Amino acid sequence: AYDYSDRIGRVEPSATLAISNLAAEKEAEGADIVDLSVGEPDFDTPENVVEAGKEALDAGHTGYTSSNGIAPLREAIAGKLRDDGIDASADEVIVTPGGKQALYETFQTLIGDGDEVVLLDPAWVSYEAMVKLAGGDLTRVDLASHGFQLEPALEDLAEAVSDDTELLVVNSPSNPTGAVFSEGALEGVRDLAVEHDLAVISDEIYERIVYDADHVSLASLDGMADRTVTVNGFSKAYSMTGWRLGYLHATEEFVGEAGKLHSHSVSCATNFVQRAGIEALENTDEAVEEMREAFADRRDLLVDLFEEHGVDVDVGDGAFYMMIPVGEPRADDADWCERAIEQAAVACVPGSAFNAPGFARISYAASEERLREAVDRLVANDLL
Ligand code: PLP
Numbered sequence: 001a002y003d004y005s006d007r008i009g010r011v012e013p014s015a016t017l018a019i020s021n022l023a024a025e026k027e028a029e030g031a032d033i034v035d036l037s038v039g040e041p042d043f044d045t046p047e048n049v050v051e052a053g054k055e056a057l058d059a060g061h062t063g064y065t066s067s068n069g070i071a072p073l074r075e076a077i078a079g080k081l082r083d084d085g086i087d088a089s090a091d092e093v094i095v096t097p098g099g100k101q102a103l104y105e106t107f108q109t110l111i112g113d114g115d116e117v118v119l120l121d122p123a124w125v126s127y128e129a130m131v132k133l134a135g136g137d138l139t140r141v142d143l144a145s146h147g148f149q150l151e152p153a154l155e156d157l158a159e160a161v162s163d164d165t166e167l168l169v170v171n172s173p174s175n176p177t178g179a180v181f182s183e184g185a186l187e188g189v190r191d192l193a194v195e196h197d198l199a200v201i202s203d204e205i206y207e208r209i210v211y212d213a214d215h216v217s218l219a220s221l222d223g224m225a226d227r228t229v230t231v232n233g234f235s236k237a238y239s240m241t242g243w244r245l246g247y248l249h250a251t252e253e254f255v256g257e258a259g260k261l262h263s264h265s266v267s268c269a270t271n272f273v274q275r276a277g278i279e280a281l282e283n284t285d286e287a288v289e290e291m292r293e294a295f296a297d298r299r300d301l302l303v304d305l306f307e308e309h310g311v312d313v314d315v316g317d318g319a320f321y322m323m324i325p326v327g328e329p330r331a332d333d334a335d336w337c338e339r340a341i342e343q344a345a346v347a348c349v350p351g352s353a354f355n356a357p358g359f360a361r362i363s364y365a366a367s368e369e370r371l372r373e374a375v376d377r378l379v380a381n382d383l384l
Contacts, residue, residue, distance in 0.1 A: 010132040015125050015353035019337070023347035034366065034374040037347040039175065041239040041320070042365045043294075046287040049238060052279035056272035065271050067263040068255065069095025069247070073274045076281045077247050084207075085220030086230065091252050094262055095269045095277075099205045099233030099246030104130055105265075106201055106229045106248060107167075109258040111136040115166040118157070120150060122323060122356035124175045124203070139165070144356050147314040148177035148323065150185035154192075161192050167199045168192075170218060173206035176354045176361040177323050178299075178316025180213040186221060194223045201229050205246070206319035208237035208288050211296045213317035219249070226251055236319075237288055238280040243273050295320045298364040298371055305375040309384045323351060323359040326383075333357055336383065344377040 019037040026033050044050075068074065074090035081088035096102040103126065111117060113135035119127055121142045131138055141160045146152040150172075161168065170189060172181040193200050202218035219228035233246030248258065262268075299322070303315050306324060315322050326336040333350040337360055340346045351359030364371060378384045 007133055007135075011129040014129070016349050019341075019347055019349050022341065026341070026345075031345055033341070033345050033347055034370050034377065035347045036362045036364070036366060036371075036374055037349050038363055038365060039321075040241040040365060041236060041291060042367070043239040043291050045240050045243070046238060046280070046284050048283055049240070049276050049280045053243075053272055053276035056275035061271045061275055063271060065268045065274060067268050068259055069093065069269060070271075070274050073278050073281075074247075076278050077249070080281055081217070081219075081230065081249055084217040086217055086249065087225060088249055089252075092249055092255055094248050094255055094259060095274060096233075096246045096248065096262070097244040097266055097269045098235065099203070099231050100126060101266060102231045102233070102246045102248035103127070103201065103203065104133075105258045105261050106231065106250075107131060107134045107136070108261055109254065110134075110167055110199055110229075116164055118160055118165055118168045119355075120153075120157070120170065122148070122174075122176050122351060122354035122359070122361075123169070124171055125353050127169050127171075128355070136166070140355060142356075143177075143179070144323075144359070148174065148179040148316065150179070150181045151188065154185065154188040157188070158192060161196050161198065163196050165196055165198055167201065169201045169203065171203040171205075173210060173215070173316065173318025174321075175206065175319055176321050176349070176351070176356070177314070178319045178321045179314075180210055180215065180317040182213075183216050186216055186218050189218065190221045190224050193227055197227075199227050199229065200224070201231060203231045205231065205233050205236055207232065209292055209295055209320060210318040211292075211299065215318070229254065234277055234280055238284055239291065240276075240280065243270075243276065245269055245273050245277050295364065298366070298368055301368055302362065302364055302371055302375070305372065306384070309375070309379055311384055320363055320365045322362050322364070323354075323356065324362055325358060326351075326360050333360055336360060339381070340378065340383055344374075344381040344383060346374045346377050 078088040107130040111134035229250040234240040
């Protein structure tokens, strides 16, 4: 029989995927579920990107590529990062099958047994799992009591980090809260990182989806260039979740180390997908703007609908998520989400999955009609 590793016993399957799978199962059985659990845009991939993928296939781009990714894509990524104020070159980039793989490789490269990693809660589900798989220990700083913002929590963060801290993870715009951290907050992170000589992962995968705020890339701040791993991907900005394309940027030395793991695991990201990625970076401004505007309208609609029913949301300025409080402070969010799907046929993710009990994460990557339907159903079932 199989004798499983200690490592695999440390983690559970992804809670967000578990809910989405349950919703999909119910739909397959014929149920009409409003699925607000998903972390993917509900738009088609822009047509010109699809065409670029097809053309690459027709041109025979079906073999392995160099492990870190094709040069023109790494050049395009470096150019995009320079636009964000990061002094990037193509040799400092690894192209990965999704941002998730870039994060996985980063944790494996930096974290060993007993190394301390600081997370800002609520935090995306997979950070914890990836830290545990690498053998690291978690220290957590709660932003829920600060309206999900980092700037008012900087003192708490200062107490949490020490010279023993190896790595801090920053995700702005945030999944699951939608919060966009202010420049002041990021400067606070920088000051602590420099003081304690920390490495920082900046997961900027929602960076193109921001509303009344500006996105600032952490690695563009003085003192951060040599200690930041910037992670990004194509899934959210260009509605390309199933294409599996992402990347990391860090120093050339880091890329040399992480590149070993990359070459011995995935070998490379899919060849024709990388070619479509160039088109996505270079020719999609209009499509991205259309999606951004649609998300902004949906966010505003949802906030109004929740407000009508007395639910006050600390709404963020980015991504396509919000965390709604589910009743009494720290009420049983898993129970609430179970009732939401079983009674109201509305799927959302319990805040506990993000270490934020008492909340449910709503994804508004759904049509306005479906969002209205969801709120109506929650109200009809006494869940709001
Ligand atoms: N980081 C965050 C915060 C996410 O929400 C996701 C996807 O849900 C990812 C990274 C990874 O996305 P992908 O692997 O599709 O690029």
